Amino acid sequence: MKKSEKIKPLNFSTSWSYAPAPEGTEHVQLKEQYSLFINGKFTAPAQGKYFDTINPATEKKIASVANAGASDVDKAVKAARAAHSGVWSKMPAAERGKYLYRIARILQEKARELAVIESMDGGKPIRESRDIDVPLAAAHFFYYAGWADKMEYAFPGRKAHSLGVAGQIIPWNFPLLMAAWKIAPALASGNTVVLKPAETTPLTALKLAEIIQEADLPPGVVNILTGAGATGAAIVDHAGIDKVAFTGSTEVGKIIQRALAGTDKKYTLELGGKAANIIFEDAAIDQAVEGIINGIFFNQGHVCCAGSRLFVQEGVAKEVIRKLKDRISTLIVGDPLDKNTDIGAINSKAQLSKIKSLVQAGIKEGGECWQSDCAVPSKGFWFRPTLFTNVAQSHKIVQEEIFGPVLAIQTFRTLEEVVEKANNTPYGLSGGVWTDKGAKIFNVTGQIKAGVLWANTYNKFDPTSPFGGYKESGVGREGGLHGLMPYVKLS
Secondary structure, eight states, X not given: OOTTOOOOOOXXXXXXXXXXXXXXXXXXXXXXXXXXXXXXEEEOOTTOOEEEEEETTTTEEEEEEEOOOHHHHHHHHHHHHHHIXXXXXXXXXXXXXXXXXXXXXXXXXXXXXXXXXXXXXXXXXXXXXXXXXXXXXXXXXXXXXXXXXXXXXXXXXXXXXXXXXEEEEOOSSSHHHHHHHHHHHHHHTTOEEEEEOOTTSOXXXXXXXXXXXXXXXXXXXXXXXXXXXXXXXXXXXXXXXXXXXXXXXXXXXXXXXXXXXXXXXXXXEEOOOOOXXXXXXXXXXXXXXXXXXXXXXXXXXXXXXXXXXXXXXXXXXXXXXXXXXXXXXXXXXXXXXXXXXXXXXXXXXXXXXXXXXXXXXXXXXXXXXXXXXXXXXXXXXXXXXXXXXXXXXXXXXXXXXXXXXXXXXXXXXXXHHHHHHHHOSSEESEEEEEXXXXXXHHHHHHHSOOSEEEESOOSOOOTTSOBOOEETTEESOBSTGGGGGGGEEEO
């Protein structure tokens, strides 16, 4: 093609449109009020305080949820301790595995209901809840159920002993998956659990509590406490907690690390990220564009390993950006329960404000902002898919985690240049590389300082694979065989 020839942009304007395809909610069973799950029973909070959880797509209240105080935390930890010493640690490992299998099967049976609740409470598209979140949650329980009676193979020549009580704090972007991600390895290795879900997305964790009751798990083995930051702090600080597992922001992770300094508590921290998605000239461009879309717009960008920094080799930069804009223009933003929806609602008003603030900072610093012109509902929390070009390494939107559907694009010429740029961040959680050369994949991934790297794909998760970061992205690994290590002491 001659340089003088202009590439005509694709025209998506048409009178034809998708017919609405809403997922039904008539099968969903939700209570108007939820209490705390302690010692196998739903228990009212000691202080009698409740808060509302709302649907971010409609701003309507879904249910009121108990706010756990310090006395509730103490009660839950004591129940977990009694269950650990009295029942769970003494139970044959194969029997513990049977309980995990049972939970996994019930999760599968209730998959449709759980997917709808996840989308209602969190704002993510039903396709993602249905096809990714819920199946992966069940897969984690199945996987660690298999490990329960095989610990001697996990740690050859060593004897694994449970730690005791694990305090686990999970985020709002993958509520059910994160609960499974943390509970399953803890139980498989003989520990008991006190779990706190995020205050904006507590419902699937509470439905998991009902599933745990249905599975007849011994009382106190899993306790679920809802609440805000103060509840999480009470769990971290409690003397009866032997292990802390936290997934969330780097800021909170640092606070937890300082609180645990000088104690003998084990901990894993899975924190923020600012992943580099690297596109080389020899990559399959159309495939790479789909990978970029999935990397940054999956779950509205509410992903710690989101590919929020895109590095494109100069020779294909114009083509990639054009195709990217064309593809973004086809994305549907709207009702999370509609099966046509690609990008759902932003999780909360506070998160929407943060995204808007960082986008404004990007414009102020000289970045060129482009947004899809798609329609968005008038009610709820929404943000159009956005990309920035003409940005520098020093720009706020390149350095800070946005946690929203915002992509910052930079170009590069050489492999050495892109490696240096990719590593120029305080984070080190994940990254992606797109090329048809296997040697180049190994060369780049060997130099990128990140815990998880995808090649010619992005955002693919598996319970058998370890996950975690370097630098300010965290400490320790979760998932796979590695995910058992933080929950045992070896002799």
